[in-house]
Amino acid sequence: MKNKEPLELYIHIPFCKRKCNYCDFLSFSGKEYCVWNYLDALIRDLTRYGGQTVSSVYIGGGTPSCVPLGFYDKLFSCIRENYFLLPDAEITLEANPGTLTAAKAVEYKRAGINRLSLGLQSAVDSELQTLGRIHTFEDFLKSYEIARKAGITNINVDLMMGIPGQTEESLKTSLSRIALLHPEHISAYMLIVEEGTPFSDLYKEDPKAFPDEETVSRMYETTIAFLEKKGYSQYEISNFARNGMVCKHNVGYWKRVPYLGIGLGAASLIDETRYRVTTDLLSYMKELSFESEEKLTIKDMKNETIMLGLRLKEGISYTELKDAFGEGFAGYTVARLGKYVEEGYMEHDYDRFFFNVKGFLVSNSILSELME
The missing domain is CATH 3.80.30.20 (tm_1862 like domain)
Known part of the structure; x- marks a missing residue:
């Protein structure tokens, strides 16, 4: 890793x-x-x-x-x-x-x-x-x-x-x-x-x-x-x-910077692969024991980018999505976010979309709807 x-x-x-x-x-x-x-x-x-x-x-x-x-x-x-x-x-x-x-x-x-x-x-x-x-x-x-x-x-x-x-x-x-x-x-x-x-x-x-x-x-x-x-x-x-x-x-x-997790139950994200250490204390102290290793799919990366990015007050932008995943996905996502702007849960500034206070209060349910 x-x-x-x-x-x-x-x-x-x-x-x-x-x-x-x-x-x-x-x-x-x-x-x-x-x-x-x-x-x-x-x-x-x-x-x-x-x-x-x-x-x-x-x-x-x-x-x-x-x-x-x-x-x-x-x-x-x-x-x-x-x-x-x-x-x-x-x-x-x-x-x-x-x-x-x-x-x-x-x-x-x-x-x-x-x-x-x-x-x-x-x-x-x-x-x-x-x-x-x-x-x-x-x-x-x-x-x-x-x-x-x-x-x-x-x-x-x-x-x-x-x-x-x-x-x-x-x-x-x-x-x-x-x-x-x-x-x-x-x-x-x-x-x-x-x-x-x-x-x-x-x-x-x-x-x-x-x-x-x-x-x-x-x-x-x-x-x-x-x-x-x-x-x-x-x-x-x-x-x-x-x-x-x-x-x-x-x-x-929240911006998906790679991280290394050390210790019991710790998770890592390295090269778009997620690792998780065992949660058993005696096993951990005896030898490093990974409970799981998962290579993230493009779908996983897209979902994480949306879910984590929208937790931030600055939200996510069309440009960032386009640079990461292409125009098709960026356009599709922005169209979906537009629904929440119309319903009063989100706001947008130029190409950036972000939750307002009303949206933060129900963010978990909205993020669940956005996951594919």
Whole structure:
């Protein structure tokens, strides 16, 4: 899996202190004894696929900030020995309040991590308890201050809409408290109830415990309007940035920049082939085991270009589609998008088509209609 052009690097850390009530990510608690063996496996794979140029690094989980001191010193020593990091490479680590210490933040800065994504989700303690988070809002404030004191100048804060018991007023409270801190980036997501999670069981027992669809739609509209007034520009369905501080790694993903995934369950896209690593921890630590390898078809590439491109505020253009897939497909797609312009879900500027707020709210169903 070698790529000639610069690629993005994703590293998965599956460990966490406690699984949250909404979480269906590949993560688990109680296996801290595996951390150093897992690091050995990461180093094994990073070394195996070295010699490539990297434009961004994203460390996700799980809770990457729950691993002990020394983990990232060793990890990034391996990365720098085996890869060429571009001088302006964005290096992000996801961190949860309650697991970030001053010593860890100093290690992150020393290792070269220049962006932290803090998983707040809500600034209201009762909502944090409902979510099953291990921290309070006060814990978050301490973590935020720790990151700033360590010299981290690019911070994202995660916020969730649609939490059981959440109201429009409590959402405004969260937005106001976050805005006072002036983070460079805010990710505001609508809760998705995933099968197999405690929230899935709760929804089946009492769906009225969750805000209804109309309320969540108003929450989303409120969030967009509030953040715009505070100087945050929306550049994707769920992402807002000040002063152009967009997440380069995520934008690359939406634009289908090749990426190498390292770690349990990680996916890669190299030379239009998608790879996925096993989700079995013991198998992974024993030897690299790909669960799947799939060469994408032209149809797959077209669908991904539309689906991922329309997540961005800038949308997709006739010219981009024509250059990638020819005039026939570009013309056909634009004609289909015209329907959504007429229905008020999309707008267009010259040859570029993009969702408006009304369209973002129903984007999943529209994107499903567009897939072939």
